[in-house]
Amino acid sequence: MSLRDYIRKLDAQGKLAHVSAPISKNYEIAGVLKKLEPRPVLFEHVVESSFPVIGNLFCTKASFADYLGIQVSQIIPALANAIDHRSACQKVAAGPCQEVVMEMPDLDQLPILRHCVNDGGNYVSSGVVIAHHPALGQNVDFHRLMQFSRTEMAARVVARRHFDAYLKDLQQVDVAVCIGNPPSVLAAAATSVAYGIDELEIANALEPLEVVHARSVDVLVPAQSEFVLEGTVYFNRRHAEGPFVDLTETQDVVREEPVFVVRVITHRKDAIWQALLPGMSEHKLLMGMPREPTIYRKVNEVVRCLDVNVAPGGCSWLHAIVQIDKQNEDDGMKAIQAAFAGHTSCKHVFVVDRDIDIYNPQEVEWAMATRFQGDTRMLIKDKEPGSSLDPSAEPGTHLTTKIGFDLTKPLAASGKTFDRAAFPEVDLSRFLEKEEQRGSHK
Numbered sequence: 001m002s003l004r005d006y007i008r009k010l011d012a013q014g015k016l017a018h019v020s021a022p023i024s025k026n027y028e029i030a031g032v033l034k035k036l037e038p039r040p041v042l043f044e045h046v047v048e049s050s051f052p053v054i055g056n057l058f059c060t061k062a063s064f065a066d067y068l069g070i071q072v073s074q075i076i077p078a079l080a081n082a083i084d085h086r087s088a089c090q091k092v093a094a095g096p097c098q099e100v101v102m103e104m105p106d107l108d109q110l111p112i113l114r115h116c117v118n119d120g121g122n123y124v125s126s127g128v129v130i131a132h133h134p135a136l137g138q139n140v141d142f143h144r145l146m147q148f149s150r151t152e153m154a155a156r157v158v159a160r161r162h163f164d165a166y167l168k169d170l171q172q173v174d175v176a177v178c179i180g181n182p183p184s185v186l187a188a189a190a191t192s193v194a195y196g197i198d199e200l201e202i203a204n205a206l207e208p209l210e211v212v213h214a215r216s217v218d219v220l221v222p223a224q225s226e227f228v229l230e231g232t233v234y235f236n237r238r239h240a241e242g243p244f245v246d247l248t249e250t251q252d253v254v255r256e257e258p259v260f261v262v263r264v265i266t267h268r269k270d271a272i273w274q275a276l277l278p279g280m281s282e283h284k285l286l287m288g289m290p291r292e293p294t295i296y297r298k299v300n301e302v303v304r305c306l307d308v309n310v311a312p313g314g315c316s317w318l319h320a321i322v323q324i325d326k327q328n329e330d331d332g333m334k335a336i337q338a339a340f341a342g343h344t345s346c347k348h349v350f351v352v353d354r355d356i357d358i359y360n361p362q363e364v365e366w367a368m369a370t371r372f373q374g375d376t377r378m379l380i381k382d383k384e385p386g387s388s389l390d391p392s393a394e395p396g397t398h399l400t401t402k403i404g405f406d407l408t409k410p411l412a413a414s415g416k417t418f419d420r421a422a423f424p425e426v427d428l429s430r431f432l433e434k435e436e437q438r439g440s441h442k
């Protein structure tokens, strides 16, 4: 399936909301997307641009799984398998992403959204940045881009990202920023794998992907992308970037960040701009979901792991809930250490037994309330390198205190038991009319 096929499918199923009234790229589109989240929305008439905008496409795991034709429970194995068995994309001579070539680019013609009050500018937030290094090969990741002229943007490049290493080494790097991509490409771009691995090969293992050579820079881009912005990012040319809403839904600070100069824009004839609300569920899903297989793997090395949820309540980044098949008393503690190794930005890990629904925060809290003791079942890792996104981490160093909570029940109960009492199963129709049965489920 292509992104276009998926949009058509959503429309046929009546799941795509259409906004045909004129709407501004400044605040209004973001406001509607936020109000309608997680419903996908197509904005047909953008006041400042001839291109339509689509957003809220992949806000839930269900939508991601639906696109790939798999069950939600198969996402972790599918991602893990794609990382392990990545495969070369098919290279094609021409692709729809180059149907129109703008040799004199003007970013003002694009529906680059202004999202929130106090944002430093209009931002590209769904752009997948593809860069090439002569020794390391192609790298693909996300960098938000703040427009500040008709051809220039400031790129937020977090320290130690692979692209940051490319920039530091080469000082200036040619890139193609691809906008309007299927979730296979988006999720692959959000994985952190070893240097030298082209994440498009991970996308190709999730779903076959054709790539085409960019027009003016030496990288391969998804042939079906809606838009491609080609140009150069300069490490030493800086511009203020921010404020902008980050994953934690708080406003990030202003920094001097590298400048991206756009030289050529290519796009499909009838290109659709892909919006992605910063800090909201689509952003969260794309950040957290690719960490679940890496945590799963590490935990599975020390104890049987059943499932992992990098939960939205923890910004889909700072909290991991890990479900294990506990066999030994120290399995919970082992799982905590392994989970931190599987996601180094994680701040709090919660380990639970198989009877706890890790997608239900109330159940996890119940396990904490009934099975946890702070003096023996908590692992505190004082002042470790943490996430740059955490507003409570030490400014500058991002040092943070990480804590693991073993919420599994002790293997032997020495007083009360740890299991929920089972109520009897009854056939309600024997006792209540249909109407009353329904009421009882409200």
Ligand SMILES: Cc1cc2nc3c(=O)[nH]c(=O)nc-3n(C[C@H](O)[C@H](O)[C@H](O)COP(=O)(O)O)c2cc1C
Binding pocket: 125, 126, 139, 140, 141, 142, 143, 144, 145, 156, 157, 158, 159, 160, 161, 162, 163, 189, 190, 191, 192, 193, 276, 283, 286, 287
């Ligand atoms: C929607 C989205 C937006 C992101 N924005 C940024 C960003 O602005 N700057 C950044 O350095 N990382 C950003 N990230 C995170 C990285 O792109 C991501 O962690 C990636 O895996 C890093 O790749 P690397 O391991 O090749 O360095 C974003 C991720 C997502 C999913």
